[in-house]
Amino acid sequence: MHIEQGFQQVPFQEENPYSRDPVLPFLLRRLFPPRLFNEEIEPALEKFGEEVITGIRAQSKGNRISPPELIQYDNWGRRIDELQTSEGWRSLKATAQREGLPGIFYERRYREHSRLFGFAKALMMVGDSYEVFCPLSMTDGAARVLELVGTESMRREIFPRLISRDPSTALVAGQWMTERPGGSDVSQTETEAQSLGDGDSLGPRYSLDGFKWFSSATDGDVALALARTGPADRGSRGLSLFLIPLREMSPHLSSSTNGIRVHRLKNKIGTHALPTAELSLEQTTAYLIGTLNEGVKTIVPVLNITRVWSAISSVGALRRCLAIAIAYAEVRKIDGGKRLLKDVPVHVAQLASINLVYRALTHLVFGTVMTLGRVECGTASREEEHRLRMFTPIVKGFAAEKAVTAMEEAMTALGGQGYMEENEIGRLIRDSLVEKIWEGTTTVLSLDLLRSTSEPARLKEFISWSNSIILSCPPSLLKGVQDAIQALQGRLDSLIAAFLHPIPNLIARPSLIFMGYIASAIFLLEHANWSHSRGEDGYEVDAEVFRRWVNDGGFVAAEHELVRIRSEVKIADTSNSTIVFGRKVQTKL
Template sequence: MIRTHEVSNQVPAREGLDEFAVNAPLVEAVAKWGTDASSARLGAAGRLVGSAAFQRDAEHANTRPPVLHSHDRWGRRIDEVEYDDSYHRIIGAAVAAGAHTSAWAEPAPGANVDRAAAFMLFAQIEPGHACPVSMTHAAVPTLRLGAQGLVDDWMPRLLSREYEPALGTSASPKRSALLGMAMTEKQGGSDVRANTTVAEVTGDDDRWGRRVSITGHKWFCSAPMSDAFLVLAQTPAGLSCVFVPRVLPDGTRNEFRIQRLKDKLGNRSNASSEIELDGTTGWIVGEEGRGVATIVQMVTHTRLDCVLGSAAGMRQAVAEAAWHVRHRAAFGSLLVDQPAMRAVVADLALESEAATWTAMRLARAYDDEDASEQAFRRLATAVAKYWVCKRGPQHAYEALECLGGNGYTEAWPLARRYREQPLLAIWEGSGNVIALDLLRVLGREPEAYEAFFAVVGAAEGRHAAFDAALAEAKALVRELARSLADDPSGATAALRARELAERLGLVLQASLMLEHAPGEASAVFCDSRLGGRGFSQYGALPAGADLGAILARA
């Protein structure tokens, strides 16, 4: 053997682990808020996603991306997307584990926490498939507003744990289904009220409700091989929510033309498309003319999943970084024993832990129908969507850098993760959309702020920097409330909307860390991020911090 072919000081593959068991904050959050039966199921999911085979499928699903087939070989229009078998194995496993709709199928205290944890475990290793999984979960409360026949025929399919990749036929109808959405258009984007897609009422109402014929073009339609979609379209009564199946009740294909697949920065395993609807059949869901109000529950739940997905991505990033520094030596010692590197990875671990506690506390709020919890989640979901998702890309980059040149290559998963994280800050409302939503809540639902500060205030008195940050956040809210009263247009307050989102995000995370994380971790989190002592890069932690205790949880 040639001496230069010998390999030493390379990090072993991070595989064969129970990704649930080794994630201390997630285990503790599930124990606190999940169901009694959660640990066994999540342990099985953790071992599956930690296996070498699952990680290989995650890589293949992203390096063998979906392919659009607009026509078959005889020239017939089919509008189908072909995925690699690895993608089908991944999404099939996630559905079997209940990462999509288990909280609706088996409602119980803690069910949303269990489902959130399962979703995070699968999204940690392969995030692209999580898009249709999330939309199917989020569609349930909106679909329930449809006609009873529509609910009776479709709800059992959404709650099924079977996965059938092909579209159904009259000869072989499906027992399960995934459901997506198509809202934005090229001329409006987030401004869905500018939509020009038209739904003409046909007058042929049936057991699925009021039937319409739709004409229009949707700029983003994710996971176009889903079995049905919730679409926004204009009717004589105004913008309405419409249920659009790929296959009609008689087994024939609905008119659903996939124009092209988007060439995206990340999220490569999942197909995102532009679609054209031309005489496409649909059914009105909810009150006609109130499409945004009808679909808002779906949007809220997908925003929650953006937080879960970002937290899952942070967990993958810090886990890979911590694994690397524990096995790689340089300049005479392991990287983990070198002070500068210890500080960086410990700081990444703090960010990941805070995101995990935030995500799981939000999921717990979706288990509770108490009025104050509903008000809390109305505001906290938007706050976390803004702050946690925006922290994701920088966190992924810093973790990638811990691996040096290896991290920058596609042979390791962090380059893929770095490309993925921006999506979750953009999807379902980019930064300005979310920040301005916080101002709308302040003007219309001040009780949501009261509920938010009631939850956050439970940590008051535990850390001086937190107490000061909480007081400053409350003062800003009062100031912006006065501004909105003086200028109902919100133009003045909008200039500080992002400041509001950031302050609320930090006090939310700090309060949860103080209440639930170990004392050393929570103290260092507050010391390094509050009271004007925060730095723009990871790794600048207070002198004397017990980094070993923090790293032990990574």
């Protein structure tokens, strides 16, 4: 039989990622002012959705996306450290910049809603972006730092190019923190900065010498880097933040590399198109940003912004995996060609479980994004500022933990075809695994969450916010979700009990997962309250999604783990060590 003969599977077709999305249009309708949403936001997102599945997706077809290549020496043996990236990678980056990422956030045409609009576009593009938003997220963070504490010249010369929509002049910024001794622990930073005793319009000039273990925007134009300006025994309190120009980009520079040596590209299990390198700084010219020896405090906005971007990347990758699984179910026939997968209840149940995770994560992420927009525009309350401090580690860690597992389920929904590279779910999973590590592992984020709740008032504010939304549930809706409401209130009590002092460190990780479930449930209820009160189409679905999420087995298990850790903390440390490293054998004489 020729391959052209016999059964031919109908290829699945993904539809507009905005109009077909089960969450985004309805969520944004609630969060945006009605007139703005109807006249500007929705038409723009529908148009961009078409661009994603046509123009943007075409940019990565064939061999246009490939791993970067480092050419260290030319044919005369001279060290050149030339980094070559693929045509598709450069094209995707330029497309994102033209679409206003990250420009939208700083143009602030929509004030506190600007973050919502920009991140909605990012969510739709992530699945086809090949992690191009990694360097652009750091560019976003760098722009925010310069906006807040940059010198007048930095804000005049560098900032506009970081947020530019013109790829020919736009700058991309990296973030260089990680070094060999400490990893996420920057207190052991070895890179040293020496004042050159002069400066120019960009600010005081320093010379940096050190080694950076990870640089995920090696093809960028500038970088923010921590370097030691105080004694080593001061740890992170002896670090300052610097702006490093990588390449010739202004009258301030004459060198093409500024004393930067790229030693090798990292060999990663995913994010293959993204150049990540080990590099050394050798008398590298840099400019002080902010106050001397307050580098960790100064770079915090970068970390907060990139963590939200990380969450968007996790959820955006899940969005595309789910879209692929749904599209396949609409064309794949079984039972001798009698039924489509979409008509098989057990298969639809699997898709519904994936859909549930996607809905919960999307509401959690965009609820956090809305708060971020308010904080940046100065319209947030004090309580919202505190809540954002808590939500930032939660949203990044929880989204990363939940999304990949759901993406694996989407892969199995295609059977053997899901395991094929052509359908891209494998790439999306590999790329998304890094979100559990970049910008802080779940454990690191969990400890950060504990720090954010070190003041008892912060947790009380979170409980108060949760209860305010629970109490706003309309009586007519309450009848259908009473069991879920009662369960959620009981879990708020469990959270309070878990944070009774003294708070053991082992409570950190289960607390992050548990609070991720609670916060996403509260956002789902907030949306269900709104859609029910307005009589929106599908308000029954919103209520059912909330009810199912609260009754989800993972939520129940998270509560049990939190209670168990609290009760067994006195023996847990010793038991864990013995389980992992074993018992010492006693030698009898």
